[in-house]
Amino acid sequence: MSQSVLHRADTRGHANHGWLNSYHTFSFANYHNPERMHFGVLRVLNDDTVAGGMGFGKHPHDNMEIISIPLSGDLEHQDTTGRQAVIREGDVQVMSAGTGLAHSxxxxxxxxxxxxxxxxxxxxxxxxxxxxxxxxxxxxxxxxKLQQVLSPSPDDEGVWIHQDAWFHLTDLDAGVSLDYTLKQAGNGVYAFVLEGDVTINGQALHRRDGFGLWEVDALAIKADSTARLLLMEVPMLG
Structure with a gap:
């Protein structure tokens, strides 16, 4: 029997630093909720707004796959390998931190x-x-339709990471229905509603709601309004 967890938008952690307004679906920084540590191997889902000209100073990471998806505006990235890049709406960037690096x-x-x-x-x-x-x-x-933007393999569509995970984006007109079939047994899917209203497997969801499902083979998705949706299929832990 399928299992699920619902995270309404207004139950997320919130930190407003002035230059940074951040909502945390899972525990992060000063937001700690033992009920909201992760969904399978999905550890952090932060919904960030950064003021003009501001940003995160150089800071280290290791042994984590980090994905950045701009929703509007332009995000500039620099790291200790000398890489400098700008990512914009429509881009997806991945960083395999591995043995360690620092970036801003x-x-x-x-x-x-x-x-x-x-x-x-x-x-x-x-x-x-x-x-x-x-x-x-x-x-x-x-x-x-579902657009694959991330996978476990450089030979598959989208960017890739060191994990058996698949991410898809979709922009839906009101009334459109789609099905998503899971790629790997034992995985779950965390759906995050970027805009609009959708129903997934009978659960009504609204802007910035999160809905995780596991022990399930497929999702039935229906757009109740014009909507944008991110699906993150990931292995479940334990």
Whole structure:
């Protein structure tokens, strides 16, 4: 029998630092909730807004797969390997921290906000060589269909990470229905509603709600309004 967990948008952790307004689906920084530590190997889902010209100073990571998905504006990235890049709406960037590196992220524009998702996934291989990759995706390829943006393999669609995970984005017109079939037995799916209203397996969801399902083979998705949705299929722990 399928299992599920529902995280309404207004139950998330919240930290407003002025330059950074951040909502935490799972425990992060000063937000600690023992009921909200992770969903399988999905450890962090932060919904961040950064003021013009501001950003995160250089800070270290190791043994974590970190995914950045801009929702609007431009995010500038620099790291200790000398890499510098700007990611925009429609891009997905991954960082395999592996043995360790340091990076900084800031709003590329002085006069407008940048909104992005920061997602952390526990890897299935430790102490790999640090790696970055990013890719741009066409909006028309997710209109009323599932667009794969992340997978476990460099030979599959989208960027890849060291984990048996698959991410999909979709932009749905009101009334459209889609099915999602899980890629790997034992995985679960965490659905995050970016915009609008959807119903998944009978559960009504609204903007910024999160809904995790496991012990399930497929999801039935229906858009109750114009909607944007991120699906994150990940292995479950234990």
């Amino acid at each position: 992220e800031k709003n590329h524009n002085p006069d407008q906000e940048v909104k992005f998702l920061q997602i952390w996934v526990f890897p299935n291989k430790r102490n790999v060589a640090p790696r970055y990759a990013q890719q741009s995706f066409r909006a028309e390829d997710r209109h009323n």
